[in-house]
Amino acid sequence: MQRKVRVRFAPSPTGPLHIGGVRTALYNYLFARQMGGDMILRIEDTDSQRFVPGAEDYINEALAWLGIGIDEGVREGGNYGPYKQSERRDIYREYVGRLLDAGKAYMAFDTPAELEAARAATPNFQYDASTRMQMRNSLSLPPEEVKRLIEAGEKYVVRFKIEPGREVKVNDMLRGTVSINSSILDDKVLYKKADDLPTYHLANIVDDHLMEVTHVIRGEEWLPSAPLHVLLYEAFGWADTMPVFVHLPLLLKPDGKGKLSKRDGDRLGFPVFPLEWHDPKSGEVSSGYRERGYLPEAVVNFLALLGWNPGDDTEIMSMQELIEKFSFEHCSRSGAKFDFEKGKWFNHKYLQEMSGERLAQLFKPVMAEHGVDPAAFDDEYIVRAVDMVKSRINFVSDLWANAAFFFVEPESYDPKAVKKRWSVDTPRIMGELIEVLEGAPDFSSAALEPVVLGWIADKGYHLGNVMNAFRLAVVGECKGPHMFDITELMGLDATVRRIHLAVERIPKAE
RNA sequence: GGCCCAUUCGUCUAUCGGCUAGGACGCAAGAUUUUCAUUCUUGAAAGAGGAGUUCGAUUCUCCUAUGGGCUACCA
Numbered sequence: 001m002q003r004k005v006r007v008r009f010a011p012s013p014t015g016p017l018h019i020g021g022v023r024t025a026l027y028n029y030l031f032a033r034q035m036g037g038d039m040i041l042r043i044e045d046t047d048s049q050r051f052v053p054g055a056e057d058y059i060n061e062a063l064a065w066l067g068i069g070i071d072e073g074v075r076e077g078g079n080y081g082p083y084k085q086s087e088r089r090d091i092y093r094e095y096v097g098r099l100l101d102a103g104k105a106y107m108a109f110d111t112p113a114e115l116e117a118a119r120a121a122t123p124n125f126q127y128d129a130s131t132r133m134q135m136r137n138s139l140s141l142p143p144e145e146v147k148r149l150i151e152a153g154e155k156y157v158v159r160f161k162i163e164p165g166r167e168v169k170v171n172d173m174l175r176g177t178v179s180i181n182s183s184i185l186d187d188k189v190l191y192k193k194a195d196d197l198p199t200y201h202l203a204n205i206v207d208d209h210l211m212e213v214t215h216v217i218r219g220e221e222w223l224p225s226a227p228l229h230v231l232l233y234e235a236f237g238w239a240d241t242m243p244v245f246v247h248l249p250l251l252l253k254p255d256g257k258g259k260l261s262k263r264d265g266d267r268l269g270f271p272v273f274p275l276e277w278h279d280p281k282s283g284e285v286s287s288g289y290r291e292r293g294y295l296p297e298a299v300v301n302f303l304a305l306l307g308w309n310p311g312d313d314t315e316i317m318s319m320q321e322l323i324e325k326f327s328f329e330h331c332s333r334s335g336a337k338f339d340f341e342k343g344k345w346f347n348h349k350y351l352q353e354m355s356g357e358r359l360a361q362l363f364k365p366v367m368a369e370h371g372v373d374p375a376a377f378d379d380e381y382i383v384r385a386v387d388m389v390k391s392r393i394n395f396v397s398d399l400w401a402n403a404a405f406f407f408v409e410p411e412s413y414d415p416k417a418v419k420k421r422w423s424v425d426t427p428r429i430m431g432e433l434i435e436v437l438e439g440a441p442d443f444s445s446a447a448l449e450p451v452v453l454g455w456i457a458d459k460g461y462h463l464g465n466v467m468n469a470f471r472l473a474v475v476g477e478c479k480g481p482h483m484f485d486i487t488e489l490m491g492l493d494a495t496v497r498r499i500h501l502a503v504e505r506i507p508k509a510e
Numbered sequence: 511g512g513c514c515c516a517u518u519c520g521u522c523u524a525u526c527g528g529c530u531a532g533g534a535c536g537c538a539a540g541a542u543u544u545u546c547a548u549u550c551u552u553g554a555a556a557g558a559g560g561a562g563u564u565c566g567a568u569u570c571u572c573c574u575a576u577g578g579g580c581u582a583c584c585a
Contacts, residue, residue: 012585047584112583124512126581157583175515184513189583200585224514224580249516250578259578305534309523313533332523334516335578342522342535352548392547402547417545453544467544479546 003241005037007215008208009063009070012044013055016277016286017062019338020219020251020260023303027248028217029068030304030326040211041073043084044204046197053280062274066296067319072211080211085203092198095206095236096158096191104235105190107156108137109149126186129164158191160201160232168227173246173328180227188228201225205232208243217246220335221259246328249307252335260338262286270340274299293362293395294343298350302343306336316349348394356387362396363403370400372407381406384489388481402480406490409498410476413506417478421468427503429466430473432459434496443492445484452484473502 009025011017017025032039041063043056060075072078082088099105108127110118118135119125132139137159138146149156166182190202198206208216226245233242251260254268265272265286276288289299301317309332310317310325317325351359360383364374367382374382385406392402413422436455440448456466468478474486474495487495 010585014585044585050584108583110583115583124581126512155583159583178514180514184581186581192583194583199583204585219579220515221579221585227514247515252578254521257577305522307522311524313524315534329526330524332516336523337521339521339535345535389547391549421545456544462544464544471545475545477546478544481545481547483544 003214005032005035005215006040006213007032007037007217008040008042008211008213010042010044011059012047013052013059014050015052015055016273017059018262019272019274022066022274023251023306024217024219024248025063025068026300026303030323031215031217033323034326038071039069041070041083042207043074044200045084045086046200046203048195058275058277065290066274066300089196092191092203092206096202099235100158105158105160106138108135108159109154109156110136128162128186132187155194157189157193159187160190162187162231168230170226170230170245173244174331174333175247185228201228201232205229209238213243215246216243217248220247220250223247249333250335251306252337254338254340293397294347295350298347302346307332344394351390351393356383359386359390363399366397366400367407377407381489388485405475409501412476413472413502414477417472418506421465421472422506426469429461430469430499430503433470434499437492437496443488445488448487449484473499
């Protein structure tokens with residue numbers, strides 16, 4: 001009698017999928033995969049007012065980029081469709097009818113103005129058992145009047161009739177049994193005749209039931225309405241197959257107040273979206289992890305650990321490992337502040353593990369952005385250059401600052417380094433160095449190093465000064481990989497050319 | 511205001527009644543290095559407060575405080 005695990009991620013297409021939503025999707029996915037179950041992507045577009053074009057595509061693209069696979073959905077198809085709520089109107093209409101027929105819901109004709117007036121008149125007005133008879137609805141109005149209003153085409157909403165004074169218990173995997181009194185619940189609007197669409201609550205329960213969802217894994221912001229959902233399952237007679245609830249803690253702002261929001265990204269200088277988003281209305285651009293040079297594996301790993309841990313000290317985990325280790329037992333119940341610095345570290349770690357080949361592919365567009373045609377260089381050259389500098393990057397984009405010198409000659413020389421390492425004698429010593437380089441039988445790193453170091457020792461030169469002047473000429477500043485690895489890759493001609501260039505361009509010291 | 515959820519280093523977290531409270535990010539110092547990084551070592555850094563239960567509470571209960579969420583014909 002054990003049902004197959006079926007979970008759903010149900011975003012509404014009102015904008016780009018935010019990083020907190022991504023984490024919810026990820027946990028759903030990890031759990032589904034671990035249990036050998038199904039992962040459903042359902043588009044909850046019941047709010048026609050807030051619909052944003054492009055948002056649905058964005059959701060699909062973001063999940064695909066992150067490697068969060070979907071088994072059933074608008075694109076993937078499945079036996080429980082349609083997977084878009086705006087295409088399920090007939091279904092909702094039928095179920096609203098059932099509730100109405102059973103006397104568990106009623107029609108309310110109050111206009112927005114009347115509702116507002118009622119709220120203004122009573123301090124803590126709530127549309128519920130204590131007030132509904134004073135309002136204009138099918139419970140308070142005579143049947144003939146209700147009939148007349150409907151026939152006159154009056155717009156109405158259907159409200160859930162909540163019986164007061166009941167203890168409603170919600171079973172949550174993370175929080176145990178949460179119980180609240182039904183009296184504090186209001187008669188929620190389930191359906192709007194005006195646009196012939198249900199609200200979230202009704203659509204959600206009907207769909208989860210029809211799609212045979214076994215576990216509802218969602219953000220904590222839904223916890224307060226969970227009792228209402230329990231009541232709805234009961235009203236429909238579906239209590240025995242009610243899904244298990246898991247209300248995940250929220251992702252919080254790094255600097256204190258409230259849950260992480262769209263605005264925080266630009267304010268704090270880090271992305272809150274997986275992919276870059278161009279708002280179709282405002283034209284505003286919000287940055288994304290992908291465009292910032294994050295690897296999807298790193299984002300997934302980092303996000304997985306924000307609110308969950310494997311029970312030991314393991315931090316770097318592949319998707320496969322996450323699937324194996326994931327458990328709600330080890331989910332925390334309190335909100336996690338979003339720590340961008342740690343996110344950078346994850347990316348750094350993943351970048352270190354990455355092959356030079358893959359990194360080079362990611363680097364090519366960055367080269368092009370900086371006006372260097374990747375096709376002008378051998379793949380092998382790019383791969384080796386990237387491999388040499390990768391230990392000092394957090395992002396793919398950092399590669400430019402660290403490896404640019406492999407592709408373009410220095411345009412200027414770090415003034416501080418010049419002051420420290422470039423003395424009156426340096427041009428002469430560099431001249432000697434060129435002779436040494438040109439005379440070397442083998443230009444490989446291992447062969448050249450003893451030759452140059454031997455010459456420095458023979459002449460009694462200061463090792464640090466000569467080597468740093470050498471580096472300054474080739475790189476433009478005193479940083480970078482092992483000097484002879486650089487020259488091996490660049491070759492004799494390019495190296496010598498750069499030394500000449502530096503001697504010409506660096507002003508003579510006093 | 512009402513209701514609900516939460517509370518261990520600055521941050522993410524381990525601990526399922528025995529703790530010299532562990533790890534990671536970040537930070538500081540040191541080692542290595544011809545440079546910058548990487549790497550390695552070390553260090554500073556926490557149980558919100560108060561009652562109770564117990565031989566013993568970070569761990570269980572209650573109160574207070576604080577934080578968060580919800581309170582729409584949004585999701």
